[in-house]
Amino acid sequence: MIKLKTAFASVALAGSIAAVSAPAMARDTINIVGSSTVYPFATVVAERFGRNTDFPTPKLESTGSGGGLKLFCEGVGTQHPDITNASRRIKKSEFEQCQANGVEGITEVKIGADGIVIANSKDAEQMNLTLEQVFLALAKEVPNPDGSEELVANPYQKWSDIDSSLPNKEISVMGPPPTSGTRDAFVEIAMEGGCKQYDWIAAIKKQDKSQYKSICHSMREDGPFVEAGENDNLIVQRLAQDKDTLGIFGYSFLMENAGQIQASMINGVEPTPDTIADEEYPVARSLFFYVKNAHVGVVPGIQEYLAEFTSEGAWGDNGYLVDVGLIPNPRGVRMKTANAAKNLKPLTGSEL
Amino acid sequence: MTDQRSQAELVRQSLKRRYRKERRFRLYGIVAIFIALASLFILFADIIGKGHTGFVKTTITLDVTLDSETMYLDDPTDKDQIAMADFVAPIIAALQDHFPNAEGRAAKRELGRLVGSYAASDIRDLLEANPDLLNTTQTMEFLAHDTVSVYVKHADDPSYSIRLSEQQQAWVDELLEKGVVDTSFNDVLFSRGDSREPGNAGILGAIVGSLFTMLVTLAISFPVGIAAAIYLEEFAPQNRLTDFIEVNINNLAAVPSIIFGLLGLAVFIGLFGMPRSVPVVGGLVLALMTLPTIIISSRAAIKSVPPSIREAAEGIGASKMQVVLHHVVPLAMPGMLTGSIIGMAQALGETAPLLLIGMVAFIVDVPDGFFSSATVLPVQIYLWASSSEQGFVELASAGIMVLLAFMISMNALAIWLRKRLERRW
Numbered sequence: 001m002i003k004l005k006t007a008f009a010s011v012a013l014a015g016s017i018a019a020v021s022a023p024a025m026a027r028d029t030i031n032i033v034g035s036s037t038v039y040p041f042a043t044v045v046a047e048r049f050g051r052n053t054d055f056p057t058p059k060l061e062s063t064g065s066g067g068g069l070k071l072f073c074e075g076v077g078t079q080h081p082d083i084t085n086a087s088r089r090i091k092k093s094e095f096e097q098c099q100a101n102g103v104e105g106i107t108e109v110k111i112g113a114d115g116i117v118i119a120n121s122k123d124a125e126q127m128n129l130t131l132e133q134v135f136l137a138l139a140k141e142v143p144n145p146d147g148s149e150e151l152v153a154n155p156y157q158k159w160s161d162i163d164s165s166l167p168n169k170e171i172s173v174m175g176p177p178p179t180s181g182t183r184d185a186f187v188e189i190a191m192e193g194g195c196k197q198y199d200w201i202a203a204i205k206k207q208d209k210s211q212y213k214s215i216c217h218s219m220r221e222d223g224p225f226v227e228a229g230e231n232d233n234l235i236v237q238r239l240a241q242d243k244d245t246l247g248i249f250g251y252s253f254l255m256e257n258a259g260q261i262q263a264s265m266i267n268g269v270e271p272t273p274d275t276i277a278d279e280e281y282p283v284a285r286s287l288f289f290y291v292k293n294a295h296v297g298v299v300p301g302i303q304e305y306l307a308e309f310t311s312e313g314a315w316g317d318n319g320y321l322v323d324v325g326l327i328p329n330p331r332g333v334r335m336k337t338a339n340a341a342k343n344l345k346p347l348t349g350s351e352l
Numbered sequence: 353m354t355d356q357r358s359q360a361e362l363v364r365q366s367l368k369r370r371y372r373k374e375r376r377f378r379l380y381g382i383v384a385i386f387i388a389l390a391s392l393f394i395l396f397a398d399i400i401g402k403g404h405t406g407f408v409k410t411t412i413t414l415d416v417t418l419d420s421e422t423m424y425l426d427d428p429t430d431k432d433q434i435a436m437a438d439f440v441a442p443i444i445a446a447l448q449d450h451f452p453n454a455e456g457r458a459a460k461r462e463l464g465r466l467v468g469s470y471a472a473s474d475i476r477d478l479l480e481a482n483p484d485l486l487n488t489t490q491t492m493e494f495l496a497h498d499t500v501s502v503y504v505k506h507a508d509d510p511s512y513s514i515r516l517s518e519q520q521q522a523w524v525d526e527l528l529e530k531g532v533v534d535t536s537f538n539d540v541l542f543s544r545g546d547s548r549e550p551g552n553a554g555i556l557g558a559i560v561g562s563l564f565t566m567l568v569t570l571a572i573s574f575p576v577g578i579a580a581a582i583y584l585e586e587f588a589p590q591n592r593l594t595d596f597i598e599v600n601i602n603n604l605a606a607v608p609s610i611i612f613g614l615l616g617l618a619v620f621i622g623l624f625g626m627p628r629s630v631p632v633v634g635g636l637v638l639a640l641m642t643l644p645t646i647i648i649s650s651r652a653a654i655k656s657v658p659p660s661i662r663e664a665a666e667g668i669g670a671s672k673m674q675v676v677l678h679h680v681v682p683l684a685m686p687g688m689l690t691g692s693i694i695g696m697a698q699a700l701g702e703t704a705p706l707l708l709i710g711m712v713a714f715i716v717d718v719p720d721g722f723f724s725s726a727t728v729l730p731v732q733i734y735l736w737a738s739s740s741e742q743g744f745v746e747l748a749s750a751g752i753m754v755l756l757a758f759m760i761s762m763n764a765l766a767i768w769l770r771k772r773l774e775r776r777w
Binding site for chain 2 (some may be wrong): 009027029031039040043044046047049050051052057059061062065077078079081236237256259262320
């Protein structure tokens with residue numbers, strides 16, 4: 001019986017130790033949260049940083065841009081993250097939330113750009129679309145083709161139905177599922193970009209923002225738009241096999257498969273690193289991360305991580321992030337950003 | 353008389369039909385078992401078919417000349433020089449020994465992409481540890497780049513070669529023939545944490561993380577669960593309050609696990625200020641989730657102890673506590689242990705509640721304690737399965753096989769304990 005009692009006692013003791021011992025407030029690992037689009041770049045930097053320095057490898061959680069900024073702005077203290085990644089700029093409201101919670105010094109680092117392409121097989125002819133045509137082809141409800149100011153379920157089945165200059169082929173587009181950041185960006189930039197060309201829809205935005213969003217952001221569900229999984233290889237294989245299908249994905253992926261697929265021109269612009277970097281290509285966005293200045297010096301290694309991320313070897317024209325698909329900023333912007341990051345220049349809020 | 357005969361006649365007539373009915377009934381059962389076994393077989397065949405290559409690594413063995421000029425490095429003990437040195441150059445030079453025709457920047461870049469990204473730091477680590485090796489030639493084994501690795505492992509499937517240029521494929525084929533590129537057992541999988549490069553990614557970090565998490569879960573849920581079960585079964589008065597508690601425990605067992613994650617986020621992280629992503633919080637959340645299972649199975653085990661044992665003990669003058677601790681609990685222990693192990697096996701496979709407390713994260717370093725950032729086995733599988741690199745597909749399946757091995761051994765332990773300790777009356 002004694003055995004049983006000691007067993008009980010030791011298990012109970014272990015339990016209470018585990019439960020009671022106060023959480024170690026000092027933390028030596030950098031905590032990073034945020035966008036799933038920036039995640040592939042940030043993880044590569046973090047892994048290299050951990051391997052090439054004496055600091056532990058930073059921990060990364062992929063929470064989405066909004067989720068990351070919410071966690072980031074909750075306060076100062078080691079239970080809160082040090083850095084958050086974002087595939088869009090911090091919003092004024094988020095910045096104010098941060099300020100209200102005492103997160104005052106925030107350094108913004110713009111790491112590069114990301115373009116979203118609509119591509120098809122090299123065996124098919126290259127498409128030249130406008131954002132309006134993209135919207136008409138893929139939206140759930142579109143303005144009545146007879147020109148009246150009302151919405152009808154998307155009637156277009158062939159590209160030539162939308163515009164006679166487009167090929168006489170079935171509309172068939174494969175794209176990312178709603179869980180993907182690429183989908184969010186595509187919907188926000190390309191679909192909304194085409195949608196607001198209609199003045200009467202743009203006017204709805206002022207009256208009823210959520211109705212405007214549901215008009216512009218809803219993808220059609222009647223077949224021509226197919227949600228593929230997040231497996232890029234699957235999309236490329238489909239595009240290679242079926243030359244009438246188009247696919248939507250990040251520019252980095254087009255680059256890796258340039259032998260088999262080609263990007264469509266949008267508004268007459270072909271996606272290249274140059275057109276994406278200077279925002280000439282319309283479906284492009286910048287990627288950022290934000291640093292909590294109050295944590296620099298408290299959690300070791302933040303400045304060194306910044307230095308690694310902003311080094312030419314990482315985000316430069318021939319850096320290792322380019323191999324993963326980042327589109328670098330022009331060298332002048334990089335130099336300025338790297339300098340601002342080094343000096344931890346805080347956002348004032350007026351630039352947002 | 354005639355009545356009886358006709359009745360026997362009736363029975364005889366229907367007999368055939370009844371036998372047929374029974375045969376059909378048995379056939380349904382066999383079909384059901386067959387369907388279950390077939391789906392299990394398909395699942396295993398798929399996982400093993402995809403995952404077996406995950407246990408193989410591809411290496412490139414090269415004679416590397418650690419020349420101080422190509423690396424821009426005179427003194428490996430100087431930190432500044434180490435930081436500025438070029439450790440990729442000697443690898444490319446060693447590869448060029450095999451392919452003297454590969455000249456020019458683009459060709460060199462393609463050559464350099466045959467080895468994994470850890471190759472350069474392997475050379476740096478070697479030189480930092482042994483500065484004397486500068487300007488010598490060393491035979492070193494590097495992990496091949498992911499694209500090379502999947503190409504070698506799936507030579508018969510063209511979809512695995514789309515990321516290698518034709519030139520690179522020709523190089524790899526030649527190196528394979530020479531024996532420079534080779535495959536062997538993937539020890540990296542069991543000795544490292546996660547990585548963005550499939551070749552360098554290991555599952556050890558997740559195994560250790562699972563271990564720490566499970567220890568916390570066990571240390572809390574086992575004593576609390578058993579104490580609650582003993583009290584409710586042996587000491588608690590039968591009234592409205594205990595009925596209410598009982599109903600709630602049964603309800604808790606059916607609560608979706610994500611709810612426990614929300615609770616953990618609000619209480620342990622929000623209220624107590626515990627850090628995110630640590631095994632302690634994960635263990636606490638999973639302990640809450642496992643508690644109802646343990647309480648219910650422990651109560652069933654206590655109930656199944658025959659009343660004669662209690663009566664006999666009371667009959668010779670044992671106190672209530674003596675009856676419980678000396679007789680009932682030891683006899684119910686096998687059932688309690690089985691329930692706990694099954695509860696733990698369930699917790700081991702859980703990901704949903706861990707998502708909310710930050711244990712779904714990219715963590716490279718193997719955790720070294722209850723308060724260091726960690727992830728667990730099923731989360732690691734999820735992270736790999738959602739990565740786009742081809743090499744992660746096989747790693748995810750290999751991870752599933754490791755997780756299944758843990759599950760099967762835990763269940764085997766439960767069966768063994770029951771067989772060994774169980775008493776029959």
